[in-house]
Amino acid sequence: VQEIIQGCIRKDRSCQYLLYKEFYSYGMGICRRYALNEFDAGDVLNDGFLKVFTHIDKYEPSKPFKAWFARIITNTAIDNYRMNLKFSDHDDINDHENIGQGAAVYEHLAYKDLLNLIQNLSPAYRMVFNLYAIDGYSHEEIAGVLNISVGTTKSNLFKARQKLQERLIAHDKKVEADEDKAENKQ
Amino acid sequence: MKNENKLDQLFKKGLEDPEIPFNELDWIKMADKLDASAPKKVRPLWLYTAVSAAAALLLVLFWFLSNNDLAVQKKINHNVKAKSKPATIDTKSPDTNEAPLAKSKEPDLKVSEAPSSAQSMDYLPISPSMKTPEAASTERPMLADVKMPELLANRRFAANSPGIGLSIPNNGHILSTSKPKEQDIKDVIKKIDNATPGKLVLSILAAPDITNTKLSIGKKVSSNFGLLLTYPISKKLSVTSGAIYARKLYDYGGTGPSAYGIAGAPWQVDADCYVIDVPINLNYQVFKKKNISISVNSGLSSYFMLKEKYNYIKVEADGTSKLTALEFNNQNKHILGVANIAVSFDHKVNRNLSIGVQPFYKVPLTGIGYYDSDLKSKGVAFSISLSPFGKKK
Numbered sequence: 001v002q003e004i005i006q007g008c009i010r011k012d013r014s015c016q017y018l019l020y021k022e023f024y025s026y027g028m029g030i031c032r033r034y035a036l037n038e039f040d041a042g043d044v045l046n047d048g049f050l051k052v053f054t055h056i057d058k059y060e061p062s063k064p065f066k067a068w069f070a071r072i073i074t075n076t077a078i079d080n081y082r083m084n085l086k087f088s089d090h091d092d093i094n095d096h097e098n099i100g101q102g103a104a105v106y107e108h109l110a111y112k113d114l115l116n117l118i119q120n121l122s123p124a125y126r127m128v129f130n131l132y133a134i135d136g137y138s139h140e141e142i143a144g145v146l147n148i149s150v151g152t153t154k155s156n157l158f159k160a161r162q163k164l165q166e167r168l169i170a171h172d173k174k175v176e177a178d179e180d181k182a183e184n185k186q
Numbered sequence: 187m188k189n190e191n192k193l194d195q196l197f198k199k200g201l202e203d204p205e206i207p208f209n210e211l212d213w214i215k216m217a218d219k220l221d222a223s224a225p226k227k228v229r230p231l232w233l234y235t236a237v238s239a240a241a242a243l244l245l246v247l248f249w250f251l252s253n254n255d256l257a258v259q260k261k262i263n264h265n266v267k268a269k270s271k272p273a274t275i276d277t278k279s280p281d282t283n284e285a286p287l288a289k290s291k292e293p294d295l296k297v298s299e300a301p302s303s304a305q306s307m308d309y310l311p312i313s314p315s316m317k318t319p320e321a322a323s324t325e326r327p328m329l330a331d332v333k334m335p336e337l338l339a340n341r342r343f344a345a346n347s348p349g350i351g352l353s354i355p356n357n358g359h360i361l362s363t364s365k366p367k368e369q370d371i372k373d374v375i376k377k378i379d380n381a382t383p384g385k386l387v388l389s390i391l392a393a394p395d396i397t398n399t400k401l402s403i404g405k406k407v408s409s410n411f412g413l414l415l416t417y418p419i420s421k422k423l424s425v426t427s428g429a430i431y432a433r434k435l436y437d438y439g440g441t442g443p444s445a446y447g448i449a450g451a452p453w454q455v456d457a458d459c460y461v462i463d464v465p466i467n468l469n470y471q472v473f474k475k476k477n478i479s480i481s482v483n484s485g486l487s488s489y490f491m492l493k494e495k496y497n498y499i500k501v502e503a504d505g506t507s508k509l510t511a512l513e514f515n516n517q518n519k520h521i522l523g524v525a526n527i528a529v530s531f532d533h534k535v536n537r538n539l540s541i542g543v544q545p546f547y548k549v550p551l552t553g554i555g556y557y558d559s560d561l562k563s564k565g566v567a568f569s570i571s572l573s574p575f576g577k578k579k
Contacts (some may be wrong), residue, residue, distance in 0.1 A: 016220065020213055026208040033201055039517055039556075042209075046216045050223060114200040133194035134201060161193050168193075 001065055008056045016053055026066065027073045033130050034077035035120055048076035074175055078145050081127050117167050122167050125160035206495060213510060222553065240513045274532070362456050385573040387416040393546070395565025401438035403454065408434045408563065409462070416571075422471040428482070430463040436561070456497040459555060462490040467526055477534040487524040487548065492516060494555050514556050523552040532571070542569040 003023065007015025027048060031041035051072050059068050072163070118126060127146060131137040137145075142153040393410040412430030419425060438455030467485030474480075494517065498510040528546035535541060544567040554561040 002321070013217070013220075017213060017217075020216055021208055024208050024212070026203055028206045029201065029204040037512065041213070042212050046212065046219055049216055050219050054223065055219060111204045114197055114203075118201065119577075120196065129194075129197075133191070134198045161191070164193060172195055 002061060005059065005065065008053060010016045019050060023161045028071065030070060031077055032115055033134065034081065034127065036119065042102055044077050045073070047080070048073040051076060079087060081123060113171070120167070121160055121163055125156050125163065128156040129160035132157050166174055207415045207511070210498065210500055211510065211557065212456070214455065218553060218558045222558070235371040275502045289387060309421050342546045355494060382438065387571045387573050388418065389414040389569045391569040393506040393565050393567035395563045397434045397436045397561060397563040399436065399438045399559045399561055401440050402441050403437050406437065408432060408436070410567070416469065424469045426469055427465060430465065432461045433460055434459045434561070434563070451501055452498045452509055453498065458495040459491060461492040462492060464488045464490070465526055467489040469530065479532045481526040481532070483526065483530055485526050487523040487526050488522055489520040489554060491518040491555055494518070496557065520552055520554055523554065525551055538573045540571045542571060544569065
C-alpha cells in the first residue's frame with residue numbers, strides 16, 4: 001500500500017486507480033451507512049476519495065492508512081449530511097442506556113438486512129447511531145461535528161436504538177411467520 | 187468500555203467492513219473528477235470567457251439598438267416638424283398646462299388638450315408653447331385631419347420620454363395643417379415599422395444531433411423535439427425559451443490503467459439518456475431581406491435528466507466481456523449548465539408562418555449526468571414558427 005500511496009503523491013493515475021480499487025469496498029461500506037441510498041453513497045465516496053487524493057501528501061506513513069482514510073470518508077459523509085440537513089428529530093434525554101441489550105439473538109442477520117435497517121432511520125438518528133455505535137465517536141465529539149447539544153446526541157442515539165430494536169423484533173416475527181407458513185405447507 | 191450495548195455491537199460487527207463488489211463505473215466518474223480538479227484544466231476558462239463575451243456583445247448590441255431606435259424616432263419627429271407648419275396660438279389662459287420644464291429646447295409640436303372626460307391614451311411632450319384647449323379652439327383640426335405618421339411619431343417619441351409627457355385624449359387635437367406627400371408618409375411608416383418589435387412567436391422544432399464526449403468512440407444520432415416561445419425585445423433582438431425533449435445516445439471508452447506491467451483492460455460505456463432541455467437564448471437578427479432573415483443565437487440551457495441508462499462493458503483478461511447495466515431516474519439536473527450557440531436561417535412563408543433551419547452547438551459548463559460527462563451536442567434544428575398572438579405593440 002505504501003508504494004501505491006507514493007504513486008498517488010506523484011499523482012500517478014495507475015496508482016490512484018489501485019488505491020481506489022483497494023479501498024473501494026471499505027469506503028463504500030462507510031458511505032452506504034451514512035447516505036440515504038446507493039446513489040448518494042457513490043457520490044459521497046468519490047468526494048471523499050478526491051479529498052484523499054488531494055491531501056495524500058499529508059498522510060503520515062507511520063500511522064495506519066485505513067484509519068486515516070476512514071476518518072476522511074466519515075468527515076465527507078458528515079459534510080454531506082450537513083449540506084442536506086432537513087430533519088431535526090431530537091430532544092433531551094440523558095439516560096437510556098438499557099435499550100438493545102438483548103440483541104445477540106439477531107446475529108444471523110445479513111449485511112443487507114442491517115444496512116436496510118440503518119438506512120430506514122431518519123437522517124438525524126442514523127448519523128448519531130453510525131458515529132457512536134459503529135465509528136466510535138463520543139457524544140461530545142458528535143455534538144461538536146453535528147453542532148448539536150450532548151443531550152440531543154444522547155436522545156437521538158436512544159431513539160435510534162429504540163427504532164432499530166422495534167424493527168428487529170418485527171423482522172423476527174416476520175421470519176417466524178414465514179417459517180410457520182412453510183411448515184404448514186409441508 | 188464506552189460502548190457495550192449489544193445492539194450497537196450487532197450493527198458494528200455486521201456493517202463495519204463489508205465485501206462490496208468493485209464498480210468500474212464509479213472509478214470512471216472518479217477519474218473525471220480528478221481530471222476536473224486538475225489545475226491544468228483551462229477549457230472552462232475560455233468557455234466562460236466566450237460565453238461572457240457573447241453575452242456582453244448582445245448587451246452592447248441591445249444598447250446600440252435601443253439608441254438607434256430613439257435616433258430614428260427623433261429623426262421622424264424632426265421630419266414631421268419640417269413638413270408641418272405649426273400654427274402658434276398664443277393665449278394667456280389661467281388654466282394653462284405650462285410646466286416648469288417649459289424652458290426645454292426640445293423641438294415642439296403644438297398641442298391642445300380636449301376635455302378630460304375622454305379616454306387618455308396618447309402622450310406628447312410638453313413644449314414651451316403648449317396651449318390650452320380654449321387657446322386652440324379657433325383653428326384646431328379634428329383627429330380625422332391629423333396625419334398618421336405624425337401621430338405615430340409623436341406616440342413613439344413620447345413613449346420613450348417618460349415623466350415629461352402630457353396626457354391627451356384620443357379625440358384630442360393636434361395642430362397641424364400641412365399635408366405631407368404620400369411618399370413621405372410611406373417613408374415614415376417604414377421607419378416606424380423598422381423600429382417596432384415583431385410578434386410573439388411559437389416554434390415547434392425537431393432536431394437530430396451528434397452528442398459525444400472527449401472519449402467517444404462512435405457517432406450516434408440523438409433526437410430532440412421541442413416547443414419554444416420567442417419574445418421580441420426590439421425589431422432585431424428577441425429572447426427565446428421553452429422546453430425540448432431530447433434522447434441523447436452516446437458512447438465513450440478507453441483502456442483501464444495498467445498496473446504491475448499488466449496492460450489495462452479495454453472498456454466502453456453505452457449511454458442512453460432522456461433529457462428535458464430548457465434553454466434561455468438571446469437572438470440577434472443580423473440580416474433581413476424580403477422573406478429571409480438570419481439571426482445569431484446564444485444563451486444557456488438547463489438539463490433535467492429524466493432517465494439515464496448506462497451499459498458498461500469491460501473486456502476481461504481472458505477475452506470475455508462483462509456487462510454492467512445501471513439506470514438512474516430523475517437523479518440529476520444541471521441548471522444553466524450548458525452553453526448554446528446557434529445561427530438561424532428563417533424563411534417567412536406568410537404573415538403568420540415561417541420555417542427555419544438552425545445549426546447549433548451545445549457545450550457543457552459542468553459535468554452532465556450521473557457520470558459528469560463532458561457532453562457536447564452539435565446538430566441542426568428544423569422549425570416551424572407561428573405567430574398566433576397578433577402584432578406586438
